[in-house]
Amino acid sequence: MVERGDFLHALENDIKPAFGTAAEALEHFLSRGIINWGNPVSSLLEDGQLYIQQARATESSGLVSVLLEGPPNSGKTALAAELAKLSDFPFVKVCSPEDMVGFTETSKCLQIRKYFDDAYRSSLSCILVDNIERLLDYGPIGPRYSNLTLQALLVLLKKQPPKGRKLLILCTSSRRQVLEDMEMLSAFTGVLHVPNLSQPEHVMAVLEESDAFSKKDLQKIQHDIRGARIFIGIKKLLALIDMVKQTDEDSRVFKFLTKMQEEGGLDLGTNVQ
């Protein structure tokens, strides 16, 4: 027999929203997947899982908010989307400044508020607030930002969902200091740092995942960057590999190493031969 509980269960788990499912919203940010290039990635995902469990736990407060902060291009958005996906919460909303281009401060606040109101209706919800400083119209020259949006976000970050409801808020930012100055940092349950790649092995792990280089080329690169200083975001590195792939195979290694240095991601120092 079909009972009320079944309807409620279906409403929560089976009925997909008209404008695309939660998974589809996240897919956009995960099209290139997550490459496990080293320890920082695995430990970030592990810590993320703990926060997800905390958000899910019946005895928890019902609200867990996590900030993923790190340099531009370090992979914050993709990792936040991956955590949202791993949470497997049926309600997922992405609140991104890209979708609010041209909004006035007020309409922006109303839109954010609507995302939260919708989330409070579902028993397990996840909201991804991407690129907070953009959302707040932060500009380093001045500096200026929207105080109205800041206050709205601060309130929502601290507001407990109704009894029995669980809310996981994942935020990303490349301006940790700015958020600290705005006294927003303390509003989060936890902060996860998303670092750039910093070791030759990290770069090798990504190159091995790509099909841009032959075995021999990989060995040559490994030899050339041994002991070098590395500092590059995963997004930048992947873009660089895409570009190098367009050149013919004979010149790829040279092109790659030159571009890495030009971008400031590789410092061969005394290693130059």
Ligand code: ATP
């Ligand atoms: P921005 O500073 O411009 O906001 P970002 O730090 O948010 O950039 P993303 O937009 O998440 O960076 O880009 C990271 C890209 O790298 C994505 O395309 C993602 O699929 C890919 N990627 C591969 N491996 C990883 C990883 N281990 N962590 C994060 N992203 C990864």
Ligand code: MG
């Ligand atoms: Mg981003």
